[in-house]
Amino acid sequence: MKKARAKAENTICLGLDIGGSFVKYGVIDGEGSVLYSSRTATVLDNGAPGLVDILRNVISEMIDHCTSRGFQPQAIGIGSPGTVDPRSGKVTGESPNLPGWVEVELRAPFSGFGLPTAVDNDANCSAYAEFKFGAAVGTQTAIVITLGTGIGSGIIINRRLYHGSHYSGAELGHLSINSRGPRCGCGNRGCLETYASAGAILRRAARLVDFYPHSSLAQIDFSAQGDAPLAAVFRAAQEEDITATELLDTVADDLAIGLAGIINAFDPEVLVLGGGVVDAAPEFIKAVTRKTKRYTFKTKAKRPRIVPAQLGNRAGFIGAAALGADLAHGE
Ligand SMILES: [Zn+2]
Secondary structure, three states: OHHHHHHHHHOOEEEEEEOOOEEEEEEEOOOOOEEEEEEEEOOOOOHHHHHHHHHHHHHHHHHHHHHHOOOOOOEEEEEEOOEEEOOOOEEEEOOOOOOOOOOEEOOHHHHHHOOOEEEEEHHHHHHHHHHHHOOOOOOOOEEEEEEOOOEEEEEEEOOEEOOOOOOOOOOHHHOEOOOOOOEOOOOOEOEOHHHHOHHHHHHHHHHHHHHOOOOHHHHOOOOOOOOHHHHHHHHHHHOOOHHHHHHHHHHHHHHHHHHHHHHHHHOOOEEEEEOHHHHHOHHHHHHHHHHHHHHOOOOOOOOOEEEEOOOHHHHHHHHHHHHHHHHHOOO
């Protein structure tokens, strides 16, 4: 046990998380501590080869960081949007968040570094990070849902990521809760993502301003970048603006319908909620938990805990690095 622990602590891995706007990356030790991290813009102007070059430079930068401090990284992990085949290391399906990023090899181009390289979907990487080092540590079965611009999700069954038969499973944000609902980026209608992501909440709030111009929602600049508009929506509700309060109550209800279906299907030990929506208002989770209980299959058996994520927006590269570590250990 002691030896295994020493091995895990000494495993230094490089993690990369390719996002729609930024590639976030970091050097991680075997206990999930971030020893170094940075980010660079995701640029696809020169096509996929241009972005692969950026990733190569980022890996070199992290290796230089390690060697200058006298240690050697043992693996690389890369999280990417879209459908990712972890066996071949290839992006096989495009994500609406990164158009043109498909049929891209994400292992072969980096073979020159001589390190085992794990490749997986970005939401799966975030979920794995929460399982290894965050809110789902010690569980066997966990589901992690990230409410960001869209809704990302990952499923851990028996301590392993569940990918589905064709590596395109675990897309819980695209569970439709209304066949006549709004059109989603995936082409379907009424996906959970169109109701309860941060992006959906902002769209819904902006639309309400037309009907309720005296609501304090009307003061919000919905075109502003970053977390400010979402935080302002939650602040309006905290200050008892009736339109904002009712909106968030409806969002919590929509989300709860989706989560109850997920719980009925998987019955995980823990369901982790993360992303901008959760960070903006911890009390939102309480409302969602209460409503989810109401909609879940009635049973006297124990039900999953619903808990906030712990690793924030670094989860993607931390989880990618953890998958790299597994590969280095032959797991
Ligand atoms: Zn969808």
